[in-house]
Amino acid sequence: MALPTVMVLPMLIVVAAGIYYIYNEIIQYMSKSMVKNKVVVITDAVSGVGSECAHHFHKGGARLILCGASWDKMESLYDTLTSGADPRVTFPPKLVLLDFSDMDSMPEVVNEVVECYGCVDILVCNSSMKLKAPVHTVSLELDRNIMDINYFGPSTLAKGVLPVMMSRRSGHILLVNSIQGRLAIPFRTSYSASKHAVQAFFDCLRAEVEEYGIIVSTISHTFINAAVPSTPPAKPQGLPTFGVRPADLANEIMRTVSRKKKEVLLAHPIPRVALYLRSFFPSFFFAVVAAGVKDSAMAEQMQ
8 A cells, every 4th residue: 555645755754864863873883993992192182072082982992192281180081981981891091291382391292192002093183272352462472372282282293193103104193173274264363373374284294194094184163162052042143153062073073083084174054155255256255254344243153
């Protein structure tokens, strides 16, 4: 007996949802299996995204090296990860103090990271410092501090682990960058400049190390929305606010590692359209951005 026409569409939706759910479950399982026994370094493990990544990699059986500028927060994360964990399938993380604003300490940090296990399989560079201010109010000292944290720090650590990766002819370096590494907007001069610089560095690095079997990935995302999901959103004013949740970004990092994707854009439609306008209609884009300086709601969509 043929199904009534009115039932076809709902059934197709249910089937499609089921297939999508199964697909996501398979991808998550594959992502975890890909990191088992791998040495994984997370440069800012105590941030929202870093903490989410630590949980994913730890459950997947990775040998974690957690880095951060706060020893107390790293110890708290360590306790959370190891509490109730099965020692047969997980490894207790190693902790390394890392503060990219102190570049003089980087040689010691690189040595400590490499000496933890003698190698690094996956390096996740997710440290970042943000700044929103008119250009004339930003001091040279603050400019340099942002460049240290967002550019010189990740690039120095990446260069530090490269010799080991090159000798083993394997490795994966992943940069969690901002969409502002590809799209500059007003009042983010120092931040955008640092993100453009680090994007260019890792793009060049990708080509140079490909012959050694080393994968270099970049994930360009919009601003991270760390709001608690259970908190009801405020009444929208003007344009809607978009953002990426730490959990979603961590899942994308796991998928990128699993699939060895070289570049990922994690953004909503408005920033994507802005990227295309910047590439193909620059004059129009510049005019819109200049007009949008007076409209803070417009500026917030491209963070």
